[in-house]
Amino acid sequence: EDKVVQSPLSLVVHEGDTVTLNCSYEVTNFRSLLWYKQEKKAPTFLFMLTSSGIEKKSGRLSSILDKKELSSILNITATQTGDSAIYLCAVGTNSGAGSYQLTFGKGTKLSVIP
Amino acid sequence: DAGVIQSPRHEVTEMGQEVTLRCKPISGHDYLFWYRQTMMRGLELLIYFNNNVPIDDSGMPEDRFSAKMPNASFSTLKIQPSEPRDSAVYFCASSFWESETQYFGPGTRLLVL
Numbered sequence: 001e002d003k004v005v006q007s008p009l010s011l012v013v014h015e016g017d018t019v020t021l022n023c024s025y026e027v028t029n030f031r032s033l034l035w036y037k038q039e040k041k042a043p044t045f046l047f048m049l050t051s052s053g054i055e056k057k058s059g060r061l062s063s064i065l066d067k068k069e070l071s072s073i074l075n076i077t078a079t080q081t082g083d084s085a086i087y088l089c090a091v092g093t094n095s096g097a098g099s100y101q102l103t104f105g106k107g108t109k110l111s112v113i114p
Numbered sequence: 115d116a117g118v119i120q121s122p123r124h125e126v127t128e129m130g131q132e133v134t135l136r137c138k139p140i141s142g143h144d145y146l147f148w149y150r151q152t153m154m155r156g157l158e159l160l161i162y163f164n165n166n167v168p169i170d171d172s173g174m175p176e177d178r179f180s181a182k183m184p185n186a187s188f189s190t191l192k193i194q195p196s197e198p199r200d201s202a203v204y205f206c207a208s209s210f211w212e213s214e215t216q217y218f219g220p221g222t223r224l225l226v227l
Contacts, residue, residue, distance in 0.1 A: 032214050042218035092214045095170055104157040
């Protein structure tokens with residue numbers, strides 16, 4: 001059974017701090033790793049990673065995949081209260097039918113306090 | 115683009131009743147996914163379709179759950195009969211064939227009393 005584990009489960013930081021969220025996985029037929037941000041509504045897409053060692057950046061957020069360690073990290077620098085959300089990691093795999101599916105971790109709840 | 119559209123946004127029903135959730139994917143997307151999210155279990159994939167054909171329904175919890183996609187622009191998830199443990203937020207998501215970025219709808223919050 002495919003497994004995706006995120007840590008920590010929750011995190012409280014002050015505005016301006018830098019945070020690192022972790023995601024590790026055990027899956028068959030790995031294809032990609034995705035990060036999502038979920039506030040009080042539906043998840044919104046942040047990054048998709050397929051190649052090991054290549055960092056993806058978007059403003060204060062960045063992420064990198066380590067296929068050897070079967071893990072990924074999501075960094076957020078100079079955190080703001082608007083970064084408060086649940087961050088979900090998902091791993092895409094090739095299914096037997098030639099299509100793909102995503103297995104989600106339980107998420108990391110980030111709270112940024114002023 | 116309007117994004118993925120789901121209806122209703124909220125549903126309150128009594129145990130034993132039939133519940134039908136609806137989804138309209140983004141136009142041109144070939145994949146459609148149904149998820150359920152609860153505090154205890156997180157986000158779970160229930161079933162997904164490729165070009166209107168169900169590909170994997172191994173996440174569907176029981177025979178009380180069924181999903182259809184009669185055409186490229188519409189899908190339903192039905193629960194009959196509903197039970198209190200079915201209370202959750204149900205998301206629909208869609209994606210292109212060559213892209214794995216799934217775009218989620220706003221979700222349907224279901225409460226079964």
